[in-house]
Amino acid sequence: MIAVQNTLAKIEHPVSMSIMMFGQSIGGSISLAIAQAVFNSGLDGALKSRAPSVSYEQVTAAGARDFRDTLPAASGPGVVSSYNEAINHVFYLVASLAAVGFVFSCGLGWKSVKKAKEEDTATAEALTHGTSECTDDVLFHISVHLATLVF
Numbered sequence: 001m002i003a004v005q006n007t008l009a010k011i012e013h014p015v016s017m018s019i020m021m022f023g024q025s026i027g028g029s030i031s032l033a034i035a036q037a038v039f040n041s042g043l044d045g046a047l048k049s050r051a052p053s054v055s056y057e058q059v060t061a062a063g064a065r066d067f068r069d070t071l072p073a074a075s076g077p078g079v080v081s082s083y084n085e086a087i088n089h090v091f092y093l094v095a096s097l098a099a100v101g102f103v104f105s106c107g108l109g110w111k112s113v114k115k116a117k118e119e120d121t122a123t124a125e126a127l128t129h130g131t132s133e134c135t136d137d138v139l140f141h142i143s144v145h146l147a148t149l150v151f
Contacts, residue, residue: 006113031097035090042086050085051078 004016044056054075059082062070067079 002113003108003111006111035093038093039086039090042089043082046082046085047079050082051075054079 001017001020004020005013008016040060043059047054047056047059054071058071059067059079064083068076071079
């Protein structure tokens, strides 16, 4: 948030902050849905190889906590191993998303937090008089935030 506020003029803060908050919210929602799909497909594939006597539907109906009470005892270690593999797939997804987010953050550049009052006032005046002096900065930050929606 500080990077956006530091880069843009004060007149552009409300729009830029709302775009950033929207990106964070929608990114979390989309990431959660993708992680759930990765977990489910990983669990299904792992159950077929590690516990072939148990179906995916039986395990998900029993739940992660109660599957030991409802499924055969011999399939317990295979089911636990399958859960472990499915969770590992989700961790790989999260680690890769973090790495991509880090790469995108390297493109933001470095700016000093200390700003002169005249510069910010001049930018605000340019915007109110119809000139687009900082349009490139606005478009750059909007594109960065839209590119990182998933993160």
